[in-house]
Amino acid sequence: MIKISFPDGAVKEYETGITPFEIAKSISEGLAKKTLAASVNGKVQDANRPLYLDAELKLLTWNDDDGKSTFWHSSAHLMAEAVESLFPGVKFWVGPPTQNPPGFYYDMDLGDRQITEEDLRRLESKMSELARKNETYTRKEIPKAEAVQYFTEKGDEYKLDLLKNLQDGEISFYTQGDFTDLCRGPHIPNTSFIKAIKLTSIAGAYWKGDENNKQLTRIYGVTFPSQKELDDYLLMLEEAKKRDHRKLGKELGIFTMDDDVGPGLVLWMPNGTVIIEELEKLAKDTEMAAGYKRVVTPHIAKENLYITSGHLPYYQDSMYPPMELDGVKYYLKAMNCPHHHKIFSAEPRSYKDLPLRLAEYGTCYRYEQSGELFGLMRVRCLHMNDAHIYCSKEQFAQEFKAVNDMYLKYFKIFGIDKYIMRLSLHDPEKLGQKYINEPELWIETENLVRQVMIENKIPFVEVKGEGAFYGPKIDVQIWSAIGREFTLATNQVDFAQGRRFNLEFTTRNNETETPLIIHRAPLGTHERFIGFLLEHYAGKFPVWLAPLQVKVLPISDRYLDYAQTVLQYLKNADIRTEVDDRNEKIGKKIRDTEIARVPYMLVVGEKEMNDGMVSVRRQGKGDLGLFKVSDLIDKVRKEINDRSSEINERESINIPTHSTP
RNA sequence: GCCGUUGUAGCUCAGUGGUAGAGCACUUCCUUGGUAAGGAAGAGGUCGUGAGUUCAAUUCUCAUCAACGGCUCCA
Incomplete structure (x- = not known):
């Protein structure tokens, strides 16, 4: 006998080798019907997997995130089974559940075959048919050699690639019906749990997420334990669509775009311009109070400026190609910083001038890849709530904190309560390509930022490989009301450009020193911020922002x-x-x-x-x-x-x- | 940039190998009405763009542009 303890504190004895599914059944038939997986000592596993030792058990249902994930993961396998039966010879890569959007996908290599919308409907029927067969998801542990042999015979180089990174003894296969997959699990007990199926889209996805690799076919889908839940979900998608900033922006006369002007280039209509002006007024008031000074700089500059700044070597792909006049190349600015640095260096600076905070709602042009453009959220001409703070190392912590405080002040005004601060770090492997090659300075500055965050008890997460080319940053991720997540604000440290531009100030001891630079944009850009606000308020702007009050x-x-x-x-x-x-x-x-x-x-x-x-x-x-x-x-x-x-x-x-x- | 889908009136969408329709919006007239749609009439589109097939293309084919769903990349 083994002792099983439940979340409510109850402890019961069961026969050794009993499965969580059987335990559920012993409690009630209804519970058994809902049990998708089990959490055993905190680890999610199959409800069909026998228990041999005392354990803490939680039966996972549709109401648990892990239950849902398991359900969708098993649905991905079911879809793969359907795909294999309709398109023999298909090779599969991976098929995980997803939270956002809810559901799952499976990446596959269909050879020369193209999959169509009608195929999706056929696959849905096939999946329903297979689901009704009530096939059990059976786990089998397999020696590595045997697994390699299986997929070699199948000619599936993708699964063989997966196997390369797995050790003997940790390899398992799952089989339901005629479909067997390399998988660590867990899975739901059987296919009959899956009652409602919707395959939502076909997309290309690079193998291993690398654009130099072959593109696989990805099929997205979502499934539910009942038709009603699927209907509710589809209804909610309809509701979300009504709140889409692209739709609202058009209906409310906020902005428009035009083929003759160009992709990603926003035309702000009178109503949108009112909002822009109100936001700028807010920014000006706030920055004035915080000791910023406003500047205005041109939209273009000579090539040399961007060689100095480092933008050309690190950022050129995102810049519009240059125009050449009298043998000199001019670029549209993708960033305001180089111009601001020139304002810093236009006059001799002393420690008494610091911190010097230069602010501008700067117009930047970024040649985003065509496939990246997305309504107001991703555009090619953007107006950034930009400022650069030049300060000494001693002043850094306080200045960085003050910028964070400014974010929070804004978030309160706009009722933004769901956000994550993300400390974006460099990737040591990409030094010299994506990041300025100063390994020690990177570590030092990253520590500096981390320390400020910790000292001020600001919660944050760390992400490697997301830094700016000139230094680490705090990005603020927010969610619009219909679940879109994106980076709104940014607070970046720059240890590189100061030296590149020979920026200097005279210290109290009459020595010269290079300032640290903070790049910050609490309101992000007009484009993204107003796109966010449209969805946030569902177009019902507060009176102060409403174009017509x-x-x-x-x-x-x-x-x-x-x-x-x-x-x-x-x-x-x-x-x-x-x-x-x-x-x-x-x-x-x-x-x-x-x-x-x-x-x-x-x-x-x-x-x-x-x-x-x-x-x-x-x-x-x-x-x-x-x-x-x-x-x-x-x-x-x-x-x-x-x-x-x-x-x-x-x-x-x-x-x-x-x-x- | 890559994979897939789409492109008809200002908007939402029908439709057809023989140069197009509906509802809403718009204009005019009637109506002078008290808290979410009063009535009538009218005007609006060389069917994204360019080529090809055809006696004939908005419809079929190809190319191209743009938008959308993803991938990759980012404020």
Whole structure:
């Protein structure tokens, strides 16, 4: 007998060799039907795998992340079985479950065969058919030699490649029905758990993620234990689509793009420009208070500047090709820093000038690969909330911390509560290619940043190979309301450019020293930030950001004059206001204004005109009642001045649709 | 850049080897209406672009551009 302890503290005795699935069954048939896998002493394994020792057991169901992962992993195997039966000779690479998007994929080499949407439907039917066969996922431990032989006979070089890195004794095969795969598991008990199947897309994926390798075919899918859950999921995707910044941006007249202008080049429409100006105002106010000075620099510069900065050797692929004038090459700037460095070096600097903080909403051009462009999130002309802080080593920690504080201040204003700070480090193997070849300085600076983060108790994760070419950085990852994850803000240390530009200041002891440079962009770029805000607020911008803040809706044209009077009062109070003077009924005017997400609607008719009042309606909330015009102005002005945002307006959708790991 | 899909009116989408339709939006007129769609009429597209096949191409073929879903890369 063995002793099994459960999460609720209960301990029960069972026969040696019993499986978690059997234990579930002994508790209740219903539980057995839901048990996908088991956590044994914290390790996830098959519910069918016998237990021979005392253990802590947790039965994993659909409600556990590990249960879901196991379910999707087994679904990937089921899909592979279907693919193999429809397309014999296919060779498989790997087929893991994914969190974001939820589901799984399998990478495979289909030879010359191309897979189509119709094939996906056929595969879905095949998968359902196979699932109904109620095949058990059977685990078998295999000696390495035997495994190698199996895949050699099958002619599957991909699995052989996987085997290369595995030791004898840790190799297992899983079989369900006619399909056997090299796999460490775990898997669900049998295929009948998989009730609802949707293969979502076909994509190319480089073998081992390396673009120099062959491209395999990747099929994405998602499965559920019931049809209802699949339907709910598809419904949520529809909801998420409505909140897509590309759709909202068009509907609300925020931005547009045009073939004749070029891919990735955003045309900001009047409504979008209002938002840009409000954001810049916020940045200017904040930076002014934090001791920054504003500068303005040109969009282009001579080649030599970028040779000095190091951009050409390390960043050239991301820059537009140069234009040549009188034998001199000029580049569009991809970064503002070199220009700012030249402002630093334009005058002799002393320690008394430091820290010198130069800020600019700089316009940068980056020749992103065509396949990378994505709405406002990834563009080729961007406006960066940029600044460079030149400081001494002693000042560094405080300055770096102050930048972090600025992020947090902004996040509070925008109600951003889900984010991760990511310490991005260099990859020693890519020194000299992707990173400036200064191994000691890299380590030293990385330690410097790590220390600031630890001392200030700011939680962060570390990622190798994500640093800028000139130094480590803190990137802030955020999620939009529909689950898109991306880097918003960045706070970078630069130990390289100062020396490359011969930047110097005179110390207290009359010696010369090179400053450290902090590159920072708390609001990222206008493009990405507004793209984020559109999804974050579902287009319902807080009043201070709303392109149109108030719309006056006269009941009929008899009250147009009064509406115009109200409009003047609001305009005089610097509130963005318009009158809806169309020949429409009030219901229609309200509907259109609601859809345009204008925060305040003022209905004016006979009684409002007689009493000098307005009937106030708040977008999404309905009628707020009668207000004196001056009271309404005070209310709206306060909301604007406080930059307040109503959190309850941004109920988020939890199903993620897109992610960068 | 690579793999795949798509490209018809401002938007959402039908449709066809014989040079195109719907709803919404837009314009005009009627209606002067009290908190999410009043009525009528009208205007709008050489069907992404270029070539090829054909008596004839928006439809078939090829190329190209762009968008979308991924891969790779990044704010």
